[in-house]
């Protein structure tokens with residue numbers, strides 16, 4: 495048990511959303527830290543049971559953690575490029591020799607400065623790329639995706655997520671004349687567009703094989719996940735990973 499985080503998350507929940515403690519909450523499991531118990535919310539009107547009180551993980555963290563627990567997708571002894579690193583994963587991997595946790599600016603929870611549209615590594619250098627909720631902040635996302643394709647080894651894989659409305663087929667790109675304020679009102683702070691499921695075309699245009707991983711209802715209940723997919727990208731080696739991915 496991580497007592498420091500536990501008390502912090504619990505207090506935050508009591509302070510910001512005390513009602514939750516009178517609601518019936520399910521027993522969940524956190525694949526980031528192994529905690530079993532109730533999750534906490536830290537916003538009165540935010541999503542319920544959002545964070546693991548033991549490690550502060552969010553649904554998008556738990557989604558990735560449940561996937562990399564699969565034997566074929568294990569991260570040990572791989573060359574990994576992790577953009578805008580999530581704390582829990584950065585802390586887990588930062589001591590590995592070939593781990594690059596890169597961000598566009600210098601940050602405490604990153605060990606390199608890396609621009610996703612101009613990656614300072616040679617072709618086919620990495621075995622794994624992890625890129626959660628980054629592309630929506632990038633002006634030229636097709637350049638970012640092409641750069642990731644370039645630095646991924648032929649045998650490697652990449653995990654991408656973006657904020658997505660699963661009912662939306664087509665990505666909405668704002669007209670050039672629209673002000674940043676107006677765009678952000680529609681898309682969210684610092685977001686450049688609203689992705690639809692056709693984001694797979696952008697991955698495929700760069701040369702990737704793209705598999706959309708949806709989590710089952712049982713997984714969403716157990717880990718408390720939102721209904722958002724992970725895009726599993728590979729080159730010509732998808733068969734190698736299939737058994738870890740197909741649900």
Ligand SMILES: [Zn+2]
Pocket residue numbers: 524525526527528529546547548549550551
């Ligand atoms: Zn946890």
